[in-house]
Amino acid sequence: MEKSRIGVLISGSGSNLQAIIDACEAKRINGEVVFVGSDRPDVFGLERAEKHKIPKFVVNYAERLKKLEGINAYILRRDHAPKDYDWDDVLRKQGVTLGAILDEGKSVKRAIIEAELLAEMNKFGYDLLVLAGFMRILSPYFIDKVNINQWNYRIMNIHPAILPAFPGTDGYGDTWRYGCKVAGCTVHFVDYGEDTGPIIGQQTFAVQEGETIEDIKTRGLELEWKLYSECIQLFAEDRLRVIERDIGNGRVKKIVWIAPPDKAEA
Ligand code: GRF
Numbered sequence: 001m002e003k004s005r006i007g008v009l010i011s012g013s014g015s016n017l018q019a020i021i022d023a024c025e026a027k028r029i030n031g032e033v034v035f036v037g038s039d040r041p042d043v044f045g046l047e048r049a050e051k052h053k054i055p056k057f058v059v060n061y062a063e064r065l066k067k068l069e070g071i072n073a074y075i076l077r078r079d080h081a082p083k084d085y086d087w088d089d090v091l092r093k094q095g096v097t098l099g100a101i102l103d104e105g106k107s108v109k110r111a112i113i114e115a116e117l118l119a120e121m122n123k124f125g126y127d128l129l130v131l132a133g134f135m136r137i138l139s140p141y142f143i144d145k146v147n148i149n150q151w152n153y154r155i156m157n158i159h160p161a162i163l164p165a166f167p168g169t170d171g172y173g174d175t176w177r178y179g180c181k182v183a184g185c186t187v188h189f190v191d192y193g194e195d196t197g198p199i200i201g202q203q204t205f206a207v208q209e210g211e212t213i214e215d216i217k218t219r220g221l222e223l224e225w226k227l228y229s230e231c232i233q234l235f236a237e238d239r240l241r242v243i244e245r246d247i248g249n250g251r252v253k254k255i256v257w258i259a260p261p262d263k264a265e266a
Contacts (some may be wrong), residue, residue: 002033004236007126009117010038014045016132016158019225020232021052023051029229030236035124037117039136057120061136064113073105081108082115085141093140093192109140114142126148128235131157131190132228135169140192151242153189153198157237158228160185160220162202169194172220176213183207183216185224187231189242189256198256201231232260 006024008017015034023029039061040051068076077087079251090107121129122238131138138155145156161171163186167227169176175183184204191197203223207216239259244252 001030001237002086003028004232005034005125005129006031006036006128006130006232007035007121008033008130008132010036010043010045010132011040011135012043012045012133014043014048014132015221016224016228017045018048019229020130020132021048021054023229023232029233031128031232034126035121037120039134045133051194056125059113059117059120061113064116065109068109068112071105073108076108076112080112082111082141085111085115087125090140095192110137110139111141114139118142118145127154128227128232129155130232131155133158137194138190143190143192153191153242155190156187156200156231157190157195157197158185158187158224160217160224161193162186162204163188163195163199172217173213175207176211176216181207183220185220185227187227191254198254200234200240200256200258201219201227237261 006020006029007078008020010017014036017033020029021033024031024033033052033054036045036054036056038046038056038058041058046056046058068080071080072150072156077085087104087107090111091234143155148154159167159171161167161175162182162184166174171185172183182204184202186202187200188195189200202228205219205223239261241257242254243257245255247253
């Protein structure tokens with residue numbers, strides 16, 4: 001099987017990025033990292049990319065947002081939004097809430113910057129986009145351009161909690177604050193919600209009496225490095241299938257079925 005081409009987006013230290021690079025080099029992942037993109041300059045993850053001679057780029061979100069500050073939603077849509085940006089479509093996919101409607105300007109700005117991000121990414125062919133501590137929400141506008149269709153997800157994320165518990169930015173902190181006796185991490189495909197996409201893999205550990213948030217983070221991160229590489233390898237082996245599960249009351253949920261190795265071609 002051909003090597004998977006993996007694009008990685010980061011916002012920080014990039015220890016997960018490093019684990020993925022190492023796993024590719026050690027052939028634990030049948031793949032190669034073809035680009036590293038960051039929403040911030042001067043993050044250590046970019047130095048890691050450079051060290052391994054992996055092409056890198058920055059789409060400086062903070063700087064771009066500053067430039068668009070004070071421009072109203074109508075002008076943003078008329079003069080700045082990507083030609084194929086469709087506010088109604090984004091709203092429908094995100095769920096029409098009052099907050100979302102009032103946030104039109106924010107949504108357009110996000111799409112404007114995402115169009116730049118896509119343009120950078122598209123300079124490299126890639127099979128899988130891996131979010132490794134990328135701290136920006138990706139909108140339906142972006143997601144639809146990366147996923148092949150609703151059954152072929154191509155964006156993976158790692159989350160520092162046992163989803164669906166504790167979505168958001170501080171999974172290990174929330175785990176500690178709630179006094180959970182078990183902590184862990186989750187790798188999932190990215191859908192339109194915040195940390196709601198189909199779960200690919202999870203790892204857990206028992207929280208010991210007296211452990212701090214920092215202790216949980218340290219232990220969790222070590223599990224993340226291993227788990228992420230394993231899940232990416234499942235993708236590289238073409239063993240991840242998104243299927244629907246009936247969850248009652250006429251509702252269905254998309255979940256991941258992991259094909260056994262011998263069924264990989266199924
Ligand atoms: C990880 O804890 C990950 O779960 C979260 O952000 C952190 C990134 O760490 N999304 P690093 O940049 O990979 O070291």
